[in-house]
Amino acid sequence: MMFDVAAESYGRFMGRFSEPLAETFIDFAGVRPGHRALDVGCGPGALTARLVERLGIDAVAAIDPSVPFGASVRNRWPGIDVRTGTAEELPYPDGVFDVALAQLVVHFMADPVGGLAQLMRVTRAGGVVAAAVWDHAGGTGPLALFWDAVREQDPAAAGEADLPGTSEGQLAGLMAAAGLRAVEAAPLTVTVPFASFAEWWEPYTLGVGPAGAYVQALSPQRREALKARCAEALPAGPLEITATAWCARGCP
Numbered sequence: 001m002m003f004d005v006a007a008e009s010y011g012r013f014m015g016r017f018s019e020p021l022a023e024t025f026i027d028f029a030g031v032r033p034g035h036r037a038l039d040v041g042c043g044p045g046a047l048t049a050r051l052v053e054r055l056g057i058d059a060v061a062a063i064d065p066s067v068p069f070g071a072s073v074r075n076r077w078p079g080i081d082v083r084t085g086t087a088e089e090l091p092y093p094d095g096v097f098d099v100a101l102a103q104l105v106v107h108f109m110a111d112p113v114g115g116l117a118q119l120m121r122v123t124r125a126g127g128v129v130a131a132a133v134w135d136h137a138g139g140t141g142p143l144a145l146f147w148d149a150v151r152e153q154d155p156a157a158a159g160e161a162d163l164p165g166t167s168e169g170q171l172a173g174l175m176a177a178a179g180l181r182a183v184e185a186a187p188l189t190v191t192v193p194f195a196s197f198a199e200w201w202e203p204y205t206l207g208v209g210p211a212g213a214y215v216q217a218l219s220p221q222r223r224e225a226l227k228a229r230c231a232e233a234l235p236a237g238p239l240e241i242t243a244t245a246w247c248a249r250g251c252p
Helices: 007-029 046-055 067-076 112-121 144-153 170-177 197-206 209-217 220-233
Strands: 037-040 060-064 081-084 097-103 123-134 181-194 239-251
Touching: 007 046, 007 067, 007 097, 007 123, 007 181, 007 197, 007 209, 007 239, 037 046, 037 112, 046 060, 046 097, 060 067, 067 081, 097 112, 112 123, 112 170, 123 170, 144 209, 144 220, 170 181, 170 239, 181 197, 197 209, 197 220, 197 239
Parallel strands: 037 060, 037 097, 060 081, 097 123
Antiparallel strands: 123 239, 181 239
């Protein structure tokens, strides 16, 4: 599992981007006090944290297939309803949530349409299902520079641009295919500062996600060559990375 890693490793890699994204994503989804919310693919809790702040711990449930991530969420909020499982088989009754959210997870679902249909099933009529996926295909996601450097040295590298939902319009199309109505889409953009190139590069070596798995599979020589190519494209520091996510919401 590409995300069967320590929560701290994920936080240093993608958490730096997912945390500010969560702040705007819950506004896009229309989350407000009084709602009961489900965080699907919660990871170590970037979005969960924003939901707990807005709704209170008793109004938030979370689920993720990664055991270390689930443990991290439990340790952070003792007593929270967090379970181990996948979007495609949500262990909740029909219509029990006002809003069901999937931040940065649809493109990793084995069955994106089926997973979104499950989010719709557990959301009440008149509620909201919302999802967000980085713009990997359009080249404005947080890993764009990294994958550009990879392809210069390894044109056959898969990257993440072909994952579902990563192109403009795809996520809304997947939600419509799942049966959601009145689907609306919008891009959300965040900017993340780094003190140095070293601070930007080091998280890629932690084995998180497809990018981390790619780096770990390289020989030491090829890894150093990739690092050097990335360093040519970025200042030594400080630096900023701006990243855009495709977001969509719809009603059951």
